[in-house]
Amino acid sequence: MDKLKKKIVEAGEIREGQVLKVDSFLNHQLDVELLYEIGEEIYNLFKDRKITKILTIEVSGIAIAVMAAMYFKVPVVFAKKTESLNLDSDVYKGKVVSYTKNKEYNIMISKKYLNQDDRLLIIDDFLAEGNAMKSLINLAHESGASVEGIGIAIEKGFQNGGKYLRNMNFNLKSLVIIDALKEGSIIFRDEQQRP
Amino acid sequence: MDKLKKKIVEAGEIREGQVLKVDSFLNHQLDVELLYEIGEEIYNLFKDRKITKILTIEVSGIAIAVMAAMYFKVPVVFAKKTESLNLDSDVYKGKVVSYTKNKEYNIMISKKYLNQDDRLLIIDDFLAEGNAMKSLINLAHESGASVEGIGIAIEKGFQNGGKYLRNMNFNLKSLVIIDALKEGSIIFRDEQQRP
Numbered sequence: 001m002d003k004l005k006k007k008i009v010e011a012g013e014i015r016e017g018q019v020l021k022v023d024s025f026l027n028h029q030l031d032v033e034l035l036y037e038i039g040e041e042i043y044n045l046f047k048d049r050k051i052t053k054i055l056t057i058e059v060s061g062i063a064i065a066v067m068a069a070m071y072f073k074v075p076v077v078f079a080k081k082t083e084s085l086n087l088d089s090d091v092y093k094g095k096v097v098s099y100t101k102n103k104e105y106n107i108m109i110s111k112k113y114l115n116q117d118d119r120l121l122i123i124d125d126f127l128a129e130g131n132a133m134k135s136l137i138n139l140a141h142e143s144g145a146s147v148e149g150i151g152i153a154i155e156k157g158f159q160n161g162g163k164y165l166r167n168m169n170f171n172l173k174s175l176v177i178i179d180a181l182k183e184g185s186i187i188f189r190d191e192q193q194r195p
Numbered sequence: 196m197d198k199l200k201k202k203i204v205e206a207g208e209i210r211e212g213q214v215l216k217v218d219s220f221l222n223h224q225l226d227v228e229l230l231y232e233i234g235e236e237i238y239n240l241f242k243d244r245k246i247t248k249i250l251t252i253e254v255s256g257i258a259i260a261v262m263a264a265m266y267f268k269v270p271v272v273f274a275k276k277t278e279s280l281n282l283d284s285d286v287y288k289g290k291v292v293s294y295t296k297n298k299e300y301n302i303m304i305s306k307k308y309l310n311q312d313d314r315l316l317i318i319d320d321f322l323a324e325g326n327a328m329k330s331l332i333n334l335a336h337e338s339g340a341s342v343e344g345i346g347i348a349i350e351k352g353f354q355n356g357g358k359y360l361r362n363m364n365f366n367l368k369s370l371v372i373i374d375a376l377k378e379g380s381i382i383f384r385d386e387q388q389r390p
Binding site (some may be wrong): 023024025028029030031032033035036058059062063066067069070073074075076077078080109110112113 | 218219223224225226227228230231253254257258261262264265268269270271272273275304305307308
C-alpha cells in the first residue's frame with residue numbers, strides 16, 4: 001500500500017533494536033484519513049471471506065479494526081489486556097510474551113462475543129514475532145470460530161511471525177512488509193514478492 | 196440520542212454499585228454502525244467550534260473519537276495510560292484516581308501532538324466523577340491548547356463530573372444522561388432538561 005509506505009518513510013522513527021515508532025499517525029496520534037484507507041484496503045483483500053466479526057486487541061488495533069468494520073458491516077471485538085487473571089470465569093484467556101516490552105501479559109475475550117458460527121478476520125497494526133497474534137488465534141479456535149483471514153498494517157518481515165503464520169496456512173495479508181530497518185533506511189518488500 | 200438510549204435499555208447490564216456495563220456494544224464488542232452515528236451526532240454538536248484535533252484516552256474513547264474525527268477531518272490524539280511515570284521527558288503527564296477500579300494510574304501525551312494553536316474537542320465514552328476528564332483538561336491546558344468542547348456518549352448524571360465541568364463553563368454535551376440506575380430501570384434525563 002503505497003500511501004502507508006510513504007507515511008512510514010516520512011513520519012516513522014527508527015529506534016534502537018529495530019523498533020519502528022509510528023506514534024505520529026498510528027500509535028498515539030491517529031491519521032484518520034489514512035486509517036480509513038487502510039480499512040478499505042483490508043476490506044478489498046478479504047471481502048470474499050464472508051466475515052461475520054473482526055477480532056483485534058487493545059490498544060492500537062482498535063482504530064484500524066473499526067475502519068475495516070465499517071466496510072464489512074460487522075461488529076468488532078477487541079481482546080482486553082489484563083494484569084492479572086482475576087477475571088470473570090466466562091472468558092477465553094491466554095498469555096502473551098512481549099519481547100519488545102520484555103514482559104508477559106494476559107489477554108481475555110468474553111465468551112459472549114465469539115462463537116462457533118463466527119468467521120473471523122483478525123486485524124492488528126503490527127506483526128513482529130506474532131506472539132499476540134498466536135494467542136488471539138488460540139482464543140478464536142477455543143470458541144469454535146474459524147479464522148478466515150489476518151490483516152496487518154505493518155509486518156516486520158525480518159521477524160518470525162509472518163513466516164510462522166503462512167507456514168501454518170493462515171490467510172495472512174500485510175499492507176506493508178518491511179524487510180530491514182536501519183538508521184536512515186527502510187527496506188520494503190516488493191509487492192510482487194509478497195506471499 | 197434515542198438510538199443510544201434504546202441500545203442501553205436493550206443491551207446494557209446494571210451491576211452493583213450503579214455500574215452500567217455496555218460491553219456488548221461499546222466497551223468490548225463494538226457496534227460500529229452505532230458508533231458511526233455517535234460520531235455524526237458529536238460532529239453536529241461541535242461543528243462550529245473550528246476543532247483542529249480530537250483528544251481522548253485509551254481504550255474505550257478511541258473508537259468514538261475516530262468516528263467523530265472522520266466528520267471533522269482532523270487527527271485524533273489518545274492519552275496513554277501508564278503504570279509508572281518512567282517515561283520520555285517530552286510528555287505532558289497527569290494522575291487519575293479511578294473510584295470504580297479503586298486505583299490510581301498515570302496518563303501521558305507526547306508534547307509533539309498538542310500545541311497552543313490547537314482547538315480541542317475532548318471525547319470519551321463515559322463521564323462519571325470526571326477524574327480522567329479533569330486530568331485530560333489539565334494536560335490540554337499545559338500545552339496551551341484551548342478546550343472548545345467535551346463530547347460524551349453516556350453521562351452518569353447522578354455523579355459529579357458533569358455538574359463540575361458545567362460549573363467551570365466547559366462546553367460539555369452528553370448524548371445520553373442517566374439520572375438513576377436501578378435494577379431493571381434506567382432513568383434518562385429528558386432532552387429538554389439537558390443543559
